[in-house]
Amino acid sequence: MDQQYNFDGRVAVVTGAGRGIGRAHALLLGKLGACVVVNDLGGTMEGVGADAGPAHDVASEITAAGGRAIANGNDVSTVDGGQAIIDAAVNEFGRIDIIVNNAGIVRWAGLPECDADNMNANHAVHVMGSFNTTRAAWPHMVEQGYGRIVMTTSTGMFGLLDNLAYATAKAAVVGMARSLTVNGAPHGIKINLIAPAAYTRMAGGMSDTGTMPAEVPQTMTPEFVAPMVAFLASEACTVSGEIYAAGANHFTRIFTAETPGYVHTSEGVPTIDDVGRNWSAINDETGYYVPRDLLDWSAHFMAHR
DSSP: OOGGGOOTTOEEEETTTTSHHHHHHHHHHHHTTOEEEEEOOOOOTTSOOOOSHHHHHHHHHHHHTTOEEEEEOOOTTSHHHHHHHHHHHHHHHSOOOEEEEOOOOOOOBOTTTOOHHHHHHHIIIIIIHHHHHHHHHHHHHHHHTOEEEEEEOOGGGGOOTTBHHHHHHHHHHHHHHHHHHHHHGGGTEEEEEEEEOOOOTTTTOOOTTOOOOTTSOGGGSGGGTHHHHHHHTSTTOOOOSOEEEEETTEEEEEOOOBOOOOOOOSSSOOOHHHHHHTHHHHHOOTTOBOOSSHHHHHHHHTTTO
């Protein structure tokens, strides 16, 4: 193994690490030498109940293999819970270098069945859960001039039937990560996102015991996602604010881009007819541009002035 992927001396928090994708992340980081806080409330995929067992099982797997890990059952969706998770890392291992914000729930529904409670529940775990741990760890990372944060988004944000609240929350995480990227740059803190492609409980493909249906390809297991997350959590990662998909032996970058579009050069205020006549140019993806941040986008958008 290349030494730049050695995590000796690094301390990682992985939320939602008791099962599925989070478990795979925690096990790999532990194998690579990181001290790991295995956080999991242990509830159902809808976010109901609690069970300390899964987090303890994964921590035990890491220590049995010669690594260092502790289990943590705090709730990421609360401010106190997020703080307690980071405090556990600092108190047990002396620092915090890496956060993998993986904890999530899903409550399938579209309109009109998807109600405010559904939206709020997904927001609380995916968005506020990622915010709470990150905010708690931020002062430590600023002080040490180093940090790696991996947020979990989803290709579900592209649109999927009866997936409204989950997709909305996962898209919100992208905006949060992009904003944090700007704040973190002066402090050596890099924030990126993973969009996993794997069969899990939430995807309807794995039982609570981790059993996969016989017809599911082996490459769709969470272990095929974890290498990308480990890379994003490593010192070797030099990018920030990016989205990567991983799974099934495939690794890709997902990005938001802007077309060159149509610039109105005639006198007077553009009309609806101007928009209609130039609709093809507005939508033509040839020569698209990928903004680095808001100020970069603004300068590019106004360059014709």
